Amino acid sequence: MKLGLAAAFLSATLLAGTASAADKRWDGADDLPVNPLACSAGEANAAPAAKPYDGGRPTNAADKAGKPITLVDVPKLIGIGYFNATSKGMQDAAKALGNVTVKTDGPTEAKIDEQIKFIDNYITSGVDGILFAANDPVAIAPVLKKALSKGIHVVGYDANSTPDAREWFVNQAEFNGIAKAMIDSMAKEAGEDKSFAIVTSTFTTPNQARWIAEMWAYAQKCHPKLKWLETVEAQEDNNLSFNQATTLINKHGDKLAGLFGMTSVATPASAEAVTKARLCGKVAVVGLATPNAMKPYVNADCVKSVVLWNPVDLGYAATYVMRAVVDGSLKPGATSVEAGKLGKLTVVNGSEILLGSPFIFTKQNIKDFDF
Amino acid sequence: MTAVTLAGAEADPRRRLKVLASQEALLAIAVIGLAVAVGLYNPRFLAARNLSDVLLGNAYIAVAAVGMSMVIVSGNIDISVGALIGVLATISGTLAVNGAPIVIAWLAALVAGVLVMALQGVIIAYLRIPAIVVTLGMLSILKGGLISVTGGKWITDLPDSFHLADIELSGVLPFPVFLMILVTVLAALWMRYSASGRAIYAVGGNAEAARLCGISQPRTIVMVFALHGLFAGAAALLYATQLRVIQSTVPPNLELTIITASVVGGVSILGGVGTVAGSTLAAVLIAEIASALVFIDVSPYWIRAVQGVLILVTVIADILRRRRMAGA
Numbered sequence: 001m002k003l004g005l006a007a008a009f010l011s012a013t014l015l016a017g018t019a020s021a022a023d024k025r026w027d028g029a030d031d032l033p034v035n036p037l038a039c040s041a042g043e044a045n046a047a048p049a050a051k052p053y054d055g056g057r058p059t060n061a062a063d064k065a066g067k068p069i070t071l072v073d074v075p076k077l078i079g080i081g082y083f084n085a086t087s088k089g090m091q092d093a094a095k096a097l098g099n100v101t102v103k104t105d106g107p108t109e110a111k112i113d114e115q116i117k118f119i120d121n122y123i124t125s126g127v128d129g130i131l132f133a134a135n136d137p138v139a140i141a142p143v144l145k146k147a148l149s150k151g152i153h154v155v156g157y158d159a160n161s162t163p164d165a166r167e168w169f170v171n172q173a174e175f176n177g178i179a180k181a182m183i184d185s186m187a188k189e190a191g192e193d194k195s196f197a198i199v200t201s202t203f204t205t206p207n208q209a210r211w212i213a214e215m216w217a218y219a220q221k222c223h224p225k226l227k228w229l230e231t232v233e234a235q236e237d238n239n240l241s242f243n244q245a246t247t248l249i250n251k252h253g254d255k256l257a258g259l260f261g262m263t264s265v266a267t268p269a270s271a272e273a274v275t276k277a278r279l280c281g282k283v284a285v286v287g288l289a290t291p292n293a294m295k296p297y298v299n300a301d302c303v304k305s306v307v308l309w310n311p312v313d314l315g316y317a318a319t320y321v322m323r324a325v326v327d328g329s330l331k332p333g334a335t336s337v338e339a340g341k342l343g344k345l346t347v348v349n350g351s352e353i354l355l356g357s358p359f360i361f362t363k364q365n366i367k368d369f370d371f
Numbered sequence: 372m373t374a375v376t377l378a379g380a381e382a383d384p385r386r387r388l389k390v391l392a393s394q395e396a397l398l399a400i401a402v403i404g405l406a407v408a409v410g411l412y413n414p415r416f417l418a419a420r421n422l423s424d425v426l427l428g429n430a431y432i433a434v435a436a437v438g439m440s441m442v443i444v445s446g447n448i449d450i451s452v453g454a455l456i457g458v459l460a461t462i463s464g465t466l467a468v469n470g471a472p473i474v475i476a477w478l479a480a481l482v483a484g485v486l487v488m489a490l491q492g493v494i495i496a497y498l499r500i501p502a503i504v505v506t507l508g509m510l511s512i513l514k515g516g517l518i519s520v521t522g523g524k525w526i527t528d529l530p531d532s533f534h535l536a537d538i539e540l541s542g543v544l545p546f547p548v549f550l551m552i553l554v555t556v557l558a559a560l561w562m563r564y565s566a567s568g569r570a571i572y573a574v575g576g577n578a579e580a581a582r583l584c585g586i587s588q589p590r591t592i593v594m595v596f597a598l599h600g601l602f603a604g605a606a607a608l609l610y611a612t613q614l615r616v617i618q619s620t621v622p623p624n625l626e627l628t629i630i631t632a633s634v635v636g637g638v639s640i641l642g643g644v645g646t647v648a649g650s651t652l653a654a655v656l657i658a659e660i661a662s663a664l665v666f667i668d669v670s671p672y673w674i675r676a677v678q679g680v681l682i683l684v685t686v687i688a689d690i691l692r693r694r695r696m697a698g699a
Contacts, residue, residue, distance in 0.1 A: 243428040250421035
């Protein structure tokens with residue numbers, strides 16, 4: 001009886017399998033509006049509706065335009081590779097600018113209450129500006145507002161606060177930017193008319209669903225022959241991701257030319273599945289991941305592109321943004337800001353500075369990163 | 372089931388029928404039947420490579436379910452095992468990247484597993500605190516402790532020799548599959564034929580009768596938990612050595628998958644009944660279903676629902692069987 005039931009259930013679910021229309025969004029994408037970027041760098045991107053400045057303003061900040069300033073950087077936590085990299089970018093920028101001193105200090109664990117204490121202490125001891133990456137966007141707001149009220153400039157990076165608690169936020173990557181980098185890499189590595197599958201966390205995880213929707217839109221527009229086979233869920237679970245990727249490889253055989261990993265868990269696990277199946281070079285793995293987890297596969301030539309952003313550039317940009325705010329060259333309503341070697345960065349979403357295109361880790365540069 | 376068949380039943384001609392109707396036989400038929408059915412829809416499913424991958428990727432669940440089955444047969448439950456596997460994997464990986472001899476890194480997971488579980492066994496057996504409460508507490512301690520100590524930082528750069536799961540015996544049989552079979556066979560024989568193995572059924576089936584027979588209930592429970600810890604350690608090693616990174620977090624819902632394997636394998640949640648052969652077959656069936664759903668293009672949304680249906684069907688069948696036996 002048990003078997004009969006199970007069989008009936010399986011066949012019922014078989015019938016329920018829906019036939020997908022060609023223009024239907026890929027599984028795991030959300031239904032929100034999409035804004036695919038231009039196919040090649042030369043074309044202009046459709047600008048989203050401009051949003052008025054929604055950041056905060058410091059009260060009676062001292063005019064230090066062109067004068068030496070002292071900054072403190074309070075990341076989520078210190079002592080890990082990622083924030084060591086942002087901190088290095090800040091030192092690079094300070095050296096390039098010549099009139100900025102910046103010091104990184106913060107909790108050793110990613111705890112918001114600890115982070116608030118650090119910021120509060122620096123407000124008391126007195127600095128010209130605070131750079132932060134928030135452990136919690138809402139909980140950090142009061143202490144940042146206190147800093148603004150004492151005339152201290154506040155700029156965020158990596159992890160935002162509520163907009164009115166800081167002046168500007170340096171945004172490392174927008175969804176459509178990541179989507180373009182992912183799809184372009186896949187088309188280049190697997191081939192324009194090849195088939196691929198996606199390993200994601202769950203179909204309803206907000207960031208992943210947004211990325212998949214933007215990837216779908218960009219592929220429709222710029223790589224229409226690239227064929228999506230299916231999306232599978234793998235939670236944020238290493239071994240489940242590995243099993244799901246292996247199943248996709250076994251199911252599709254030669255037809256499968258690429259796998260997208262949508263999480264920093266799914267990407268190394270997919271690379272491991274391709275390695276174990278001895279299909280390196282035949283199945284391209286493209287995905288979001290951190291360099292340390294991907295080094296074995298990149299160094300073994302099994303994975304060519306790991307998409308993320310460059311945390312050194314992120315710290316560098318945050319420091320330049322702070323200098324521009326103090327100098328008065330970045331004011332509410334501005335549409336761009338100069339950031340040294342990174343060139344001109346665009347203002348988006350009212351009070352955010354976009355770092356630029358995502359960074360792609362390759363065999364040549366991955367050894368320079370440790371996070 | 373077979374395990375509680377009385378000695379006199381050996382001569383019963385109906386026994387052969389009973390064996391066929393046992394949970395183990397039903398599961399074996401289901402494992403083969405499902406493979407054939409999915410193979411007809413998509414022959415790629417039956418490729419040796421796929422079948423071996425299904426076993427390889429899920430052997431750690433079967434190994435952990437062997438220990439879980441013993442715990443449930445003894446009338447207890449353990450919901451801390453998923454978190455413990457995460458902690459043991461992290462301990463082993465941390466030792467390996469810090470230059471400890473690989474054998475020590477492997478042994479540490481087994482020893483720590485036995486110690487943590489034996490401690491829980493002592494609290495449950497001697498302080499008479501229900502297992503669900505003790506293991507719930509341990510789940511929180513392990514989960515919180517792991518994230519506090521590691522800060523969620525992944526372990527990378529593991530030495531190649533650490534990867535136990537990559538070993539292939541005689542070049543064909545993957546070590547995880549070998550370990551799964553070995554552990555199941557040894558545990559099955561021990562539970563069926565040794566006095567200490569039989570004691571688990573006695574304690575879980577009728578604690579008072581077991582006491583009157585001179586079986587120490589507390590000692591049996593501590594022994595069961597210690598063994599369960601050993602199997603959790605072995606499962607953690609397979610789990611940790613399959614990939615090049617260790618996540619340093621607790622694998623989500625792993626304890627539920629392991630308990631599901633035991634329960635679907637015919638281990639009665641009321642204690643006293645069940646075999647590890649059943650739980651291993653059930654672990655294989657659950658893994659096979661997860662893979663089959665992808666092969667037959669069923670939305671992966673269904674995987675958890677199918678697992679849930681399997682649990683309910685098995686538990687209802689178990690209860691009905693008990694009622695029939697009580698009525699007869």
